[in-house]
Amino acid sequence: MxxxxxxxxxxxxxxxxxCDCFICRHMHKNKxxxxxxxxxxxxxEKLLIDCGPDIVRQWWTNxxxxxxxxxxxxxxxxxxxxxDELVALRRSTVSHAWRPIPTYATAASWDTIELRFGYLLEKTLERRLAVPGEPLVGLRTRVVPFKTYHGPMAKGAVGYVFEDGGKRLVYTSDLLHLEEQQDLLRRPDVLVIQSHWLNEPEFNRPSLLSLQRALPMIRAWEPREKVFLVHISDADQVPGDPANNYLKKIPPAEPLKDPQTGIPYNVPTCQEEWQEVAERAFKDNGITSTVQVAYDGLTVDI
Ligand SMILES: [Zn+2]
Ligand SMILES: [Zn+2]
Structure with missing residues:
Protein backbone atom coordinates (compact mmCIF):
# COMPACT_ATOMS: atom_id res chain seq x y z
CA MET A 1 0.00 0.00 0.00
CA CYS A 19 -4.80 33.77 15.13
CA ASP A 20 -1.69 35.38 16.52
CA CYS A 21 -0.66 32.64 18.96
CA PHE A 22 2.94 31.43 19.35
CA ILE A 23 2.18 28.28 17.36
CA CYS A 24 0.62 30.04 14.36
CA ARG A 25 3.30 32.72 14.40
CA HIS A 26 6.07 30.12 14.44
CA MET A 27 4.38 28.24 11.57
CA HIS A 28 4.19 31.47 9.50
CA LYS A 29 7.87 32.09 10.18
CA ASN A 30 8.79 28.53 9.09
CA LYS A 31 6.35 28.65 6.13
CA GLU A 45 -8.20 0.60 -5.25
CA LYS A 46 -7.27 4.26 -4.97
CA LEU A 47 -9.17 5.48 -1.93
CA LEU A 48 -9.71 8.97 -0.60
CA ILE A 49 -10.18 8.80 3.16
CA ASP A 50 -12.18 11.86 4.22
CA CYS A 51 -12.87 14.74 1.90
CA GLY A 52 -12.67 18.07 3.70
CA PRO A 53 -12.92 21.64 2.42
CA ASP A 54 -9.25 21.61 1.27
CA ILE A 55 -9.67 18.80 -1.27
CA VAL A 56 -9.08 20.89 -4.43
CA ARG A 57 -5.79 22.23 -3.17
CA GLN A 58 -4.83 18.78 -1.86
CA TRP A 59 -5.66 17.17 -5.22
CA TRP A 60 -3.42 19.53 -7.20
CA THR A 61 -0.57 19.78 -4.68
CA ASN A 62 -0.25 16.00 -4.55
CA ASP A 84 -19.30 18.70 -3.61
CA GLU A 85 -15.95 19.35 -5.30
CA LEU A 86 -15.97 15.81 -6.71
CA VAL A 87 -18.67 16.86 -9.19
CA ALA A 88 -15.73 18.25 -11.20
CA LEU A 89 -14.49 14.69 -11.84
CA ARG A 90 -17.81 13.81 -13.48
CA ARG A 91 -17.82 17.02 -15.53
CA SER A 92 -14.45 16.08 -17.03
CA THR A 93 -15.42 12.52 -18.04
CA VAL A 94 -17.16 11.59 -21.31
CA SER A 95 -20.74 10.81 -20.39
CA HIS A 96 -20.95 7.06 -21.11
CA ALA A 97 -17.71 6.38 -19.19
CA TRP A 98 -18.81 7.96 -15.91
CA ARG A 99 -19.74 5.84 -12.91
CA PRO A 100 -20.74 7.51 -9.62
CA ILE A 101 -17.96 7.23 -7.05
CA PRO A 102 -18.61 4.55 -4.40
CA THR A 103 -18.74 6.51 -1.14
CA TYR A 104 -18.80 4.80 2.24
CA ALA A 105 -20.02 6.15 5.59
CA THR A 106 -22.04 4.75 8.47
CA ALA A 107 -25.84 5.13 8.48
CA ALA A 108 -25.64 7.80 11.20
CA SER A 109 -23.03 9.77 9.24
CA TRP A 110 -25.11 9.50 6.05
CA ASP A 111 -28.06 11.07 7.90
CA THR A 112 -26.08 14.32 8.14
CA ILE A 113 -24.20 14.06 4.83
CA GLU A 114 -27.42 13.44 2.87
CA LEU A 115 -29.13 16.47 4.40
CA ARG A 116 -26.37 18.64 2.97
CA PHE A 117 -25.39 16.77 -0.20
CA GLY A 118 -28.35 14.55 -1.07
CA TYR A 119 -28.31 15.95 -4.62
CA LEU A 120 -24.87 14.43 -5.21
CA LEU A 121 -26.29 10.93 -4.83
CA GLU A 122 -28.06 11.02 -8.17
CA LYS A 123 -25.03 11.27 -10.39
CA THR A 124 -21.78 11.96 -8.57
CA LEU A 125 -21.63 9.68 -5.53
CA GLU A 126 -22.98 6.19 -4.93
CA ARG A 127 -24.20 5.83 -1.34
CA ARG A 128 -22.63 2.79 0.27
CA LEU A 129 -22.91 1.74 3.88
CA ALA A 130 -20.06 1.20 6.35
CA VAL A 131 -21.12 -1.24 9.06
CA PRO A 132 -18.75 -1.51 12.07
CA GLY A 133 -17.09 -4.91 12.21
CA GLU A 134 -18.01 -5.86 8.63
CA PRO A 135 -15.72 -5.49 5.60
CA LEU A 136 -16.87 -2.82 3.12
CA VAL A 137 -18.80 -4.46 0.31
CA GLY A 138 -17.65 -3.80 -3.27
CA LEU A 139 -13.93 -3.22 -2.69
CA ARG A 140 -11.10 -5.65 -3.40
CA THR A 141 -8.99 -3.99 -0.68
CA ARG A 142 -10.13 -5.33 2.69
CA VAL A 143 -11.45 -2.37 4.69
CA VAL A 144 -13.19 -2.88 8.04
CA PRO A 145 -14.77 -0.01 10.00
CA PHE A 146 -14.65 0.02 13.80
CA LYS A 147 -16.84 2.09 16.10
CA THR A 148 -15.29 4.99 17.99
CA TYR A 149 -16.68 7.50 20.50
CA HIS A 150 -16.23 11.09 19.28
CA GLY A 151 -18.91 12.91 21.25
CA PRO A 152 -22.69 13.35 20.78
CA MET A 153 -22.31 15.45 17.61
CA ALA A 154 -20.60 12.61 15.72
CA LYS A 155 -22.80 9.60 16.30
CA GLY A 156 -21.57 7.86 13.16
CA ALA A 157 -17.84 8.10 13.93
CA VAL A 158 -15.69 5.14 12.92
CA GLY A 159 -12.06 4.35 12.26
CA TYR A 160 -10.97 1.90 9.56
CA VAL A 161 -8.59 -1.05 9.26
CA PHE A 162 -7.09 -1.49 5.77
CA GLU A 163 -5.44 -4.75 4.72
CA ASP A 164 -3.55 -5.36 1.49
CA GLY A 165 -0.31 -7.05 0.42
CA GLY A 166 0.00 -8.79 3.81
CA LYS A 167 0.06 -5.47 5.71
CA ARG A 168 -2.47 -3.94 8.06
CA LEU A 169 -3.02 -0.21 8.54
CA VAL A 170 -5.25 1.17 11.30
CA TYR A 171 -6.60 4.71 11.01
CA THR A 172 -8.46 5.92 14.10
CA SER A 173 -9.60 9.36 12.86
CA ASP A 174 -11.18 11.65 15.50
CA LEU A 175 -12.05 10.01 18.78
CA LEU A 176 -12.12 10.45 22.52
CA HIS A 177 -12.09 6.76 23.37
CA LEU A 178 -13.27 3.35 22.27
CA GLU A 179 -16.26 1.98 24.08
CA GLU A 180 -15.03 -1.57 23.79
CA GLN A 181 -11.66 -3.19 23.20
CA GLN A 182 -11.34 -4.39 19.65
CA ASP A 183 -9.03 -7.25 18.64
CA LEU A 184 -9.00 -5.85 15.12
CA LEU A 185 -6.74 -3.03 16.31
CA ARG A 186 -4.09 -5.18 17.99
CA ARG A 187 -0.59 -5.34 16.45
CA PRO A 188 -1.18 -3.40 13.23
CA ASP A 189 1.83 -2.86 10.97
CA VAL A 190 1.10 0.86 10.81
CA LEU A 191 -1.12 3.03 12.99
CA VAL A 192 -2.32 6.52 12.03
CA ILE A 193 -3.71 8.20 15.13
CA GLN A 194 -4.99 11.59 16.14
CA SER A 195 -2.81 13.93 18.19
CA HIS A 196 -4.91 17.08 18.52
CA TRP A 197 -3.01 18.40 21.55
CA LEU A 198 0.24 17.39 23.18
CA ASN A 199 -1.28 17.47 26.67
CA GLU A 200 -4.73 16.30 27.70
CA PRO A 201 -6.63 19.54 28.44
CA GLU A 202 -8.53 20.32 31.65
CA PHE A 203 -11.78 19.77 29.77
CA ASN A 204 -11.95 17.84 26.51
CA ARG A 205 -14.94 19.55 24.92
CA PRO A 206 -14.33 18.66 21.28
CA SER A 207 -13.95 14.97 22.29
CA LEU A 208 -10.58 14.52 20.60
CA LEU A 209 -7.35 12.67 21.39
CA SER A 210 -4.31 14.37 22.84
CA LEU A 211 -0.98 12.61 22.42
CA GLN A 212 -1.04 12.15 26.20
CA ARG A 213 -4.37 10.31 26.01
CA ALA A 214 -3.25 8.35 22.93
CA LEU A 215 -0.08 6.93 24.56
CA PRO A 216 -1.74 4.13 26.60
CA MET A 217 -3.84 3.14 23.54
CA ILE A 218 -0.72 2.96 21.37
CA ARG A 219 1.06 0.91 24.03
CA ALA A 220 -1.87 -1.51 24.25
CA TRP A 221 -2.23 -1.90 20.48
CA GLU A 222 1.54 -2.57 19.98
CA PRO A 223 2.04 -1.29 16.42
CA ARG A 224 4.76 -3.38 14.75
CA GLU A 225 6.42 -0.79 12.55
CA LYS A 226 5.34 2.79 12.66
CA VAL A 227 2.93 5.26 14.19
CA PHE A 228 1.94 8.45 12.35
CA LEU A 229 0.38 11.37 14.22
CA VAL A 230 -2.23 13.51 12.45
CA HIS A 231 -5.06 16.05 13.09
CA ILE A 232 -2.69 18.40 14.87
CA SER A 233 -4.03 21.71 16.19
CA ASP A 234 -2.75 24.90 17.78
CA ALA A 235 -4.94 24.51 20.90
CA ASP A 236 -2.21 23.65 23.43
CA GLN A 237 -1.29 26.54 25.72
CA VAL A 238 2.37 27.49 25.27
CA PRO A 239 3.80 28.94 28.51
CA GLY A 240 4.30 32.70 28.17
CA ASP A 241 2.02 33.09 25.12
CA PRO A 242 -0.25 36.18 25.49
CA ALA A 243 -2.78 34.28 23.32
CA ASN A 244 -3.28 31.65 26.03
CA ASN A 245 -6.57 33.38 26.87
CA TYR A 246 -8.08 32.58 23.41
CA LEU A 247 -11.17 30.38 23.64
CA LYS A 248 -9.42 27.45 21.96
CA LYS A 249 -6.42 27.47 24.31
CA ILE A 250 -7.31 25.09 27.10
CA PRO A 251 -4.88 24.59 30.00
CA PRO A 252 -3.41 21.11 30.44
CA ALA A 253 -4.86 18.93 33.21
CA GLU A 254 -1.52 17.33 34.17
CA PRO A 255 1.07 17.95 31.43
CA LEU A 256 3.41 15.23 30.16
CA LYS A 257 6.68 15.42 32.06
CA ASP A 258 10.21 14.14 31.87
CA PRO A 259 10.09 11.17 34.29
CA GLN A 260 13.59 11.93 35.63
CA THR A 261 13.40 15.67 36.24
CA GLY A 262 9.61 16.12 36.56
CA ILE A 263 9.86 19.08 34.17
CA PRO A 264 6.99 19.30 31.66
CA TYR A 265 7.92 18.71 28.01
CA ASN A 266 8.15 21.82 25.86
CA VAL A 267 4.91 22.38 23.97
CA PRO A 268 5.74 22.01 20.24
CA THR A 269 5.18 24.97 17.92
CA CYS A 270 6.44 23.48 14.62
CA GLN A 271 7.03 20.17 12.83
CA GLU A 272 10.57 19.71 14.16
CA GLU A 273 9.52 20.30 17.78
CA TRP A 274 6.51 17.99 17.39
CA GLN A 275 8.81 15.23 16.11
CA GLU A 276 11.22 15.76 19.02
CA VAL A 277 8.54 15.66 21.71
CA ALA A 278 6.73 12.68 20.14
CA GLU A 279 9.93 10.62 20.09
CA ARG A 280 10.61 11.56 23.69
CA ALA A 281 7.09 10.70 24.82
CA PHE A 282 7.28 7.27 23.11
CA LYS A 283 10.65 6.52 24.72
CA ASP A 284 9.62 7.71 28.19
CA ASN A 285 6.44 5.62 27.97
CA GLY A 286 8.12 2.41 26.84
CA ILE A 287 6.68 2.37 23.32
CA THR A 288 9.15 0.74 20.96
CA SER A 289 7.51 1.47 17.60
CA THR A 290 8.87 4.38 15.59
CA VAL A 291 6.81 7.56 15.62
CA GLN A 292 6.57 10.06 12.81
CA VAL A 293 4.62 13.27 13.07
CA ALA A 294 2.98 13.32 9.64
CA TYR A 295 3.13 16.46 7.50
CA ASP A 296 1.14 17.49 4.43
CA GLY A 297 2.40 15.73 1.31
CA LEU A 298 4.26 12.93 3.13
CA THR A 299 4.05 9.67 1.15
CA VAL A 300 5.01 6.30 2.63
CA ASP A 301 5.00 2.72 1.36
CA ILE A 302 3.48 0.19 3.72
ZN1 LIG B 1 -11.75 16.35 12.63
ZN1 LIG C 1 -14.54 15.27 14.21
Whole structure:
Protein backbone atom coordinates (compact mmCIF):
# COMPACT_ATOMS: atom_id res chain seq x y z
CA MET A 1 0.00 0.00 0.00
CA UNK A 2 1.10 3.56 -0.62
CA UNK A 3 -0.24 6.20 1.75
CA UNK A 4 -0.17 9.96 1.13
CA UNK A 5 -1.06 12.42 3.87
CA UNK A 6 -3.06 15.05 1.95
CA UNK A 7 -3.58 17.03 5.15
CA UNK A 8 -2.55 16.66 8.78
CA UNK A 9 -4.27 19.59 10.49
CA UNK A 10 -7.31 19.91 12.68
CA UNK A 11 -10.83 21.17 11.94
CA UNK A 12 -9.43 24.51 10.75
CA UNK A 13 -6.35 24.71 8.55
CA UNK A 14 -3.17 25.84 10.31
CA UNK A 15 -2.04 28.54 10.72
CA UNK A 16 -5.60 29.54 11.61
CA UNK A 17 -7.07 32.76 10.24
CA UNK A 18 -7.29 35.51 12.85
CA CYS A 19 -4.80 33.77 15.13
CA ASP A 20 -1.69 35.38 16.52
CA CYS A 21 -0.66 32.64 18.96
CA PHE A 22 2.94 31.43 19.35
CA ILE A 23 2.18 28.28 17.36
CA CYS A 24 0.62 30.04 14.36
CA ARG A 25 3.30 32.72 14.40
CA HIS A 26 6.07 30.12 14.44
CA MET A 27 4.38 28.24 11.57
CA HIS A 28 4.19 31.47 9.50
CA LYS A 29 7.87 32.09 10.18
CA ASN A 30 8.79 28.53 9.09
CA LYS A 31 6.35 28.65 6.13
CA UNK A 32 4.60 25.57 7.55
CA UNK A 33 0.94 24.75 7.12
CA UNK A 34 -1.45 21.88 7.81
CA UNK A 35 -4.60 21.43 5.75
CA UNK A 36 -7.58 19.43 7.07
CA UNK A 37 -6.62 15.80 7.78
CA UNK A 38 -7.25 13.55 4.78
CA UNK A 39 -5.48 10.47 3.42
CA UNK A 40 -5.04 8.99 -0.06
CA UNK A 41 -4.41 5.25 -0.02
CA UNK A 42 -3.27 3.33 -3.07
CA UNK A 43 -4.03 -0.34 -2.51
CA UNK A 44 -6.14 -2.55 -4.81
CA GLU A 45 -8.20 0.60 -5.25
CA LYS A 46 -7.27 4.26 -4.97
CA LEU A 47 -9.17 5.48 -1.93
CA LEU A 48 -9.71 8.97 -0.60
CA ILE A 49 -10.18 8.80 3.16
CA ASP A 50 -12.18 11.86 4.22
CA CYS A 51 -12.87 14.74 1.90
CA GLY A 52 -12.67 18.07 3.70
CA PRO A 53 -12.92 21.64 2.42
CA ASP A 54 -9.25 21.61 1.27
CA ILE A 55 -9.67 18.80 -1.27
CA VAL A 56 -9.08 20.89 -4.43
CA ARG A 57 -5.79 22.23 -3.17
CA GLN A 58 -4.83 18.78 -1.86
CA TRP A 59 -5.66 17.17 -5.22
CA TRP A 60 -3.42 19.53 -7.20
CA THR A 61 -0.57 19.78 -4.68
CA ASN A 62 -0.25 16.00 -4.55
CA UNK A 63 -0.73 15.41 -8.28
CA UNK A 64 -3.72 13.09 -7.82
CA UNK A 65 -5.13 11.66 -11.06
CA UNK A 66 -8.12 9.53 -10.09
CA UNK A 67 -9.97 7.81 -7.30
CA UNK A 68 -11.98 4.61 -7.09
CA UNK A 69 -13.78 5.28 -3.82
CA UNK A 70 -14.28 7.68 -0.94
CA UNK A 71 -14.35 6.58 2.70
CA UNK A 72 -15.76 8.99 5.28
CA UNK A 73 -14.95 8.61 8.98
CA UNK A 74 -17.69 10.86 10.37
CA UNK A 75 -20.10 13.70 9.78
CA UNK A 76 -17.98 16.69 10.87
CA UNK A 77 -17.35 19.41 8.27
CA UNK A 78 -13.59 18.94 8.16
CA UNK A 79 -14.16 15.33 7.04
CA UNK A 80 -16.88 15.61 4.37
CA UNK A 81 -17.57 19.19 3.24
CA UNK A 82 -15.38 18.78 0.14
CA UNK A 83 -17.62 16.09 -1.40
CA ASP A 84 -19.30 18.70 -3.61
CA GLU A 85 -15.95 19.35 -5.30
CA LEU A 86 -15.97 15.81 -6.71
CA VAL A 87 -18.67 16.86 -9.19
CA ALA A 88 -15.73 18.25 -11.20
CA LEU A 89 -14.49 14.69 -11.84
CA ARG A 90 -17.81 13.81 -13.48
CA ARG A 91 -17.82 17.02 -15.53
CA SER A 92 -14.45 16.08 -17.03
CA THR A 93 -15.42 12.52 -18.04
CA VAL A 94 -17.16 11.59 -21.31
CA SER A 95 -20.74 10.81 -20.39
CA HIS A 96 -20.95 7.06 -21.11
CA ALA A 97 -17.71 6.38 -19.19
CA TRP A 98 -18.81 7.96 -15.91
CA ARG A 99 -19.74 5.84 -12.91
CA PRO A 100 -20.74 7.51 -9.62
CA ILE A 101 -17.96 7.23 -7.05
CA PRO A 102 -18.61 4.55 -4.40
CA THR A 103 -18.74 6.51 -1.14
CA TYR A 104 -18.80 4.80 2.24
CA ALA A 105 -20.02 6.15 5.59
CA THR A 106 -22.04 4.75 8.47
CA ALA A 107 -25.84 5.13 8.48
CA ALA A 108 -25.64 7.80 11.20
CA SER A 109 -23.03 9.77 9.24
CA TRP A 110 -25.11 9.50 6.05
CA ASP A 111 -28.06 11.07 7.90
CA THR A 112 -26.08 14.32 8.14
CA ILE A 113 -24.20 14.06 4.83
CA GLU A 114 -27.42 13.44 2.87
CA LEU A 115 -29.13 16.47 4.40
CA ARG A 116 -26.37 18.64 2.97
CA PHE A 117 -25.39 16.77 -0.20
CA GLY A 118 -28.35 14.55 -1.07
CA TYR A 119 -28.31 15.95 -4.62
CA LEU A 120 -24.87 14.43 -5.21
CA LEU A 121 -26.29 10.93 -4.83
CA GLU A 122 -28.06 11.02 -8.17
CA LYS A 123 -25.03 11.27 -10.39
CA THR A 124 -21.78 11.96 -8.57
CA LEU A 125 -21.63 9.68 -5.53
CA GLU A 126 -22.98 6.19 -4.93
CA ARG A 127 -24.20 5.83 -1.34
CA ARG A 128 -22.63 2.79 0.27
CA LEU A 129 -22.91 1.74 3.88
CA ALA A 130 -20.06 1.20 6.35
CA VAL A 131 -21.12 -1.24 9.06
CA PRO A 132 -18.75 -1.51 12.07
CA GLY A 133 -17.09 -4.91 12.21
CA GLU A 134 -18.01 -5.86 8.63
CA PRO A 135 -15.72 -5.49 5.60
CA LEU A 136 -16.87 -2.82 3.12
CA VAL A 137 -18.80 -4.46 0.31
CA GLY A 138 -17.65 -3.80 -3.27
CA LEU A 139 -13.93 -3.22 -2.69
CA ARG A 140 -11.10 -5.65 -3.40
CA THR A 141 -8.99 -3.99 -0.68
CA ARG A 142 -10.13 -5.33 2.69
CA VAL A 143 -11.45 -2.37 4.69
CA VAL A 144 -13.19 -2.88 8.04
CA PRO A 145 -14.77 -0.01 10.00
CA PHE A 146 -14.65 0.02 13.80
CA LYS A 147 -16.84 2.09 16.10
CA THR A 148 -15.29 4.99 17.99
CA TYR A 149 -16.68 7.50 20.50
CA HIS A 150 -16.23 11.09 19.28
CA GLY A 151 -18.91 12.91 21.25
CA PRO A 152 -22.69 13.35 20.78
CA MET A 153 -22.31 15.45 17.61
CA ALA A 154 -20.60 12.61 15.72
CA LYS A 155 -22.80 9.60 16.30
CA GLY A 156 -21.57 7.86 13.16
CA ALA A 157 -17.84 8.10 13.93
CA VAL A 158 -15.69 5.14 12.92
CA GLY A 159 -12.06 4.35 12.26
CA TYR A 160 -10.97 1.90 9.56
CA VAL A 161 -8.59 -1.05 9.26
CA PHE A 162 -7.09 -1.49 5.77
CA GLU A 163 -5.44 -4.75 4.72
CA ASP A 164 -3.55 -5.36 1.49
CA GLY A 165 -0.31 -7.05 0.42
CA GLY A 166 0.00 -8.79 3.81
CA LYS A 167 0.06 -5.47 5.71
CA ARG A 168 -2.47 -3.94 8.06
CA LEU A 169 -3.02 -0.21 8.54
CA VAL A 170 -5.25 1.17 11.30
CA TYR A 171 -6.60 4.71 11.01
CA THR A 172 -8.46 5.92 14.10
CA SER A 173 -9.60 9.36 12.86
CA ASP A 174 -11.18 11.65 15.50
CA LEU A 175 -12.05 10.01 18.78
CA LEU A 176 -12.12 10.45 22.52
CA HIS A 177 -12.09 6.76 23.37
CA LEU A 178 -13.27 3.35 22.27
CA GLU A 179 -16.26 1.98 24.08
CA GLU A 180 -15.03 -1.57 23.79
CA GLN A 181 -11.66 -3.19 23.20
CA GLN A 182 -11.34 -4.39 19.65
CA ASP A 183 -9.03 -7.25 18.64
CA LEU A 184 -9.00 -5.85 15.12
CA LEU A 185 -6.74 -3.03 16.31
CA ARG A 186 -4.09 -5.18 17.99
CA ARG A 187 -0.59 -5.34 16.45
CA PRO A 188 -1.18 -3.40 13.23
CA ASP A 189 1.83 -2.86 10.97
CA VAL A 190 1.10 0.86 10.81
CA LEU A 191 -1.12 3.03 12.99
CA VAL A 192 -2.32 6.52 12.03
CA ILE A 193 -3.71 8.20 15.13
CA GLN A 194 -4.99 11.59 16.14
CA SER A 195 -2.81 13.93 18.19
CA HIS A 196 -4.91 17.08 18.52
CA TRP A 197 -3.01 18.40 21.55
CA LEU A 198 0.24 17.39 23.18
CA ASN A 199 -1.28 17.47 26.67
CA GLU A 200 -4.73 16.30 27.70
CA PRO A 201 -6.63 19.54 28.44
CA GLU A 202 -8.53 20.32 31.65
CA PHE A 203 -11.78 19.77 29.77
CA ASN A 204 -11.95 17.84 26.51
CA ARG A 205 -14.94 19.55 24.92
CA PRO A 206 -14.33 18.66 21.28
CA SER A 207 -13.95 14.97 22.29
CA LEU A 208 -10.58 14.52 20.60
CA LEU A 209 -7.35 12.67 21.39
CA SER A 210 -4.31 14.37 22.84
CA LEU A 211 -0.98 12.61 22.42
CA GLN A 212 -1.04 12.15 26.20
CA ARG A 213 -4.37 10.31 26.01
CA ALA A 214 -3.25 8.35 22.93
CA LEU A 215 -0.08 6.93 24.56
CA PRO A 216 -1.74 4.13 26.60
CA MET A 217 -3.84 3.14 23.54
CA ILE A 218 -0.72 2.96 21.37
CA ARG A 219 1.06 0.91 24.03
CA ALA A 220 -1.87 -1.51 24.25
CA TRP A 221 -2.23 -1.90 20.48
CA GLU A 222 1.54 -2.57 19.98
CA PRO A 223 2.04 -1.29 16.42
CA ARG A 224 4.76 -3.38 14.75
CA GLU A 225 6.42 -0.79 12.55
CA LYS A 226 5.34 2.79 12.66
CA VAL A 227 2.93 5.26 14.19
CA PHE A 228 1.94 8.45 12.35
CA LEU A 229 0.38 11.37 14.22
CA VAL A 230 -2.23 13.51 12.45
CA HIS A 231 -5.06 16.05 13.09
CA ILE A 232 -2.69 18.40 14.87
CA SER A 233 -4.03 21.71 16.19
CA ASP A 234 -2.75 24.90 17.78
CA ALA A 235 -4.94 24.51 20.90
CA ASP A 236 -2.21 23.65 23.43
CA GLN A 237 -1.29 26.54 25.72
CA VAL A 238 2.37 27.49 25.27
CA PRO A 239 3.80 28.94 28.51
CA GLY A 240 4.30 32.70 28.17
CA ASP A 241 2.02 33.09 25.12
CA PRO A 242 -0.25 36.18 25.49
CA ALA A 243 -2.78 34.28 23.32
CA ASN A 244 -3.28 31.65 26.03
CA ASN A 245 -6.57 33.38 26.87
CA TYR A 246 -8.08 32.58 23.41
CA LEU A 247 -11.17 30.38 23.64
CA LYS A 248 -9.42 27.45 21.96
CA LYS A 249 -6.42 27.47 24.31
CA ILE A 250 -7.31 25.09 27.10
CA PRO A 251 -4.88 24.59 30.00
CA PRO A 252 -3.41 21.11 30.44
CA ALA A 253 -4.86 18.93 33.21
CA GLU A 254 -1.52 17.33 34.17
CA PRO A 255 1.07 17.95 31.43
CA LEU A 256 3.41 15.23 30.16
CA LYS A 257 6.68 15.42 32.06
CA ASP A 258 10.21 14.14 31.87
CA PRO A 259 10.09 11.17 34.29
CA GLN A 260 13.59 11.93 35.63
CA THR A 261 13.40 15.67 36.24
CA GLY A 262 9.61 16.12 36.56
CA ILE A 263 9.86 19.08 34.17
CA PRO A 264 6.99 19.30 31.66
CA TYR A 265 7.92 18.71 28.01
CA ASN A 266 8.15 21.82 25.86
CA VAL A 267 4.91 22.38 23.97
CA PRO A 268 5.74 22.01 20.24
CA THR A 269 5.18 24.97 17.92
CA CYS A 270 6.44 23.48 14.62
CA GLN A 271 7.03 20.17 12.83
CA GLU A 272 10.57 19.71 14.16
CA GLU A 273 9.52 20.30 17.78
CA TRP A 274 6.51 17.99 17.39
CA GLN A 275 8.81 15.23 16.11
CA GLU A 276 11.22 15.76 19.02
CA VAL A 277 8.54 15.66 21.71
CA ALA A 278 6.73 12.68 20.14
CA GLU A 279 9.93 10.62 20.09
CA ARG A 280 10.61 11.56 23.69
CA ALA A 281 7.09 10.70 24.82
CA PHE A 282 7.28 7.27 23.11
CA LYS A 283 10.65 6.52 24.72
CA ASP A 284 9.62 7.71 28.19
CA ASN A 285 6.44 5.62 27.97
CA GLY A 286 8.12 2.41 26.84
CA ILE A 287 6.68 2.37 23.32
CA THR A 288 9.15 0.74 20.96
CA SER A 289 7.51 1.47 17.60
CA THR A 290 8.87 4.38 15.59
CA VAL A 291 6.81 7.56 15.62
CA GLN A 292 6.57 10.06 12.81
CA VAL A 293 4.62 13.27 13.07
CA ALA A 294 2.98 13.32 9.64
CA TYR A 295 3.13 16.46 7.50
CA ASP A 296 1.14 17.49 4.43
CA GLY A 297 2.40 15.73 1.31
CA LEU A 298 4.26 12.93 3.13
CA THR A 299 4.05 9.67 1.15
CA VAL A 300 5.01 6.30 2.63
CA ASP A 301 5.00 2.72 1.36
CA ILE A 302 3.48 0.19 3.72
ZN1 LIG B 1 -11.75 16.35 12.63
ZN1 LIG C 1 -14.54 15.27 14.21
Missing amino acids: RLTFLGTGSAWSLPEIG ESRLRTSLYLEAK GLKSLDGVIITHEHGDHYLGL
